[in-house]
Amino acid sequence: MSEVLILSNDDDGSADLVAQHLTETGRPPLRLDPGDFPLESGLSATILDSGGWRTTVGGIDLDQVSAVYYRRPTVFTMPEGMSNADRDFAIGEARRAFGGLLASLPARLWINRPEHNAAADYKPHQLHTAVAVGLTVPPTYIGNNREDALKFAVAFGPDLIAKTFQPRLVVEHGVTRTTWATAIRPEQLEDPAFTVTANLIQQRIEKDYEVRVTVVGARAFAVRIDAHSPAARTDFRSDYDALTYRLIDLPEDIARKLQSYMARTRLVFAAFDFAVTPGGHWVFFECNPNGQWGWLEDETGAAISQAIAELLRSEA
Incomplete structure (x- = not known):
């Protein structure tokens, strides 16, 4: 019998919802969580001169897997007492072994393949792809050349937004902090620290509201997000308590362009963020190929988990 495999940690509530739908049918x-290797689960795989890998992880036979939901697996945890060099080497060996074996599974469907997630996660590539399929993006500068950045600021400022290319979590004095999109002014680009690394600067878009569009195969769930605090209006992730939500219809042209985006990036699932201007114009911000969606289902009843389960079940 063909099987559906969920790769995620034990505390993933979104994966739990999908598993519940599958179980009910x-x-x-x-x-399984690959991060349980090697302390909590073992790995054993064999290949001969015909056929593929015979793979067992934590007592689970993976040979009959036909569909995979790749959610949020944890990082491999090595035994205590190892040197940093040995730990890094062991983690690298585990990652390459697991990565190669998972890539060899006979699954016909992945939501999504890890390598597709990785490629689609680069923000410059996201903006390039959005433009290629006909979506509108904010005027954007990337780099560390202050002269060029200031020229950009003159053309598209003075209200600008600075973003990071990846989420950053910092723990200081036991308090976890992260980085959000930040409103900046052109004069801040003159700071010498601007040249230290690559920066992403965008024209600030006047928003009426924002929309998170969760795409599952051919289906799309659009949730309008209204922000009711200054922080949330800059980056809604910074103040979830100040947000309200409701399901809306996705314009046909946006839906069509998102399907083109999915085809170009070979994604089956993705979460897209848009701003809608007071004039009703949709502006693309980013695509998260493995974005969170559980809270939107809780807030609006959007049947996202059911759509994912149905897609997985169609290949099992």
Whole structure:
């Protein structure tokens, strides 16, 4: 019998919702977290001169897997007492072994393949792809040349937004902090620190509201997000308590362009963020190929988990 495999950590509530739907249809999924290796689960795989890999992880036989939901697996945890060099080497060996074996599974469907997630996660590539499929993006500067950045600021400022290329979590004095999109002025680009690394600067877009569009195969769930605090209006992730939500219809032209985006990036699932201007114009901000969606289902009843389960079940 073909099986559905969920790759995620034990505390992933979104994966739990998908697993629940699958179980209710009589097809409970296999589930494992590669990060349990080697302390909590073992790995054994064999290949001969015909056929593929015979792979067992934590007692689970993966040979019959036909669909995979790749969510949020944790990082491999090595035994205590190892040197940093040995730990880094061991983690690298585990990652290459698992990565190669998972890539060799006979699955016909991945939501999504890890390598597709990785390629689609680069913000410059996201903006390039959005423009290629006909979406509108904010005027954007990337680099560390202050002269060029200031020219950009003159043309598209003075209200600008600075963003990071990846989420950054910092723990200071036991308090976890992260980085959000930040409103800046042109004079801040003259700071010598601007030249230290690559920066992403965008024209600030006047928003009426924002929309998170969660795409699952051919289906799309659009949730309008209204922000009711200054912080949330700059980056809604910074103040979830100040947000309200409701399901809306996705314009046909946006839906069509998102399907083109998905085809170009070979994604089956993705979460897209848009701003809608007071004039009703949709502006693309970013695509998260493995974005969170559980809170939107809780807030609006959007049947995202059911759509993911149905897609996985269609290949099992």
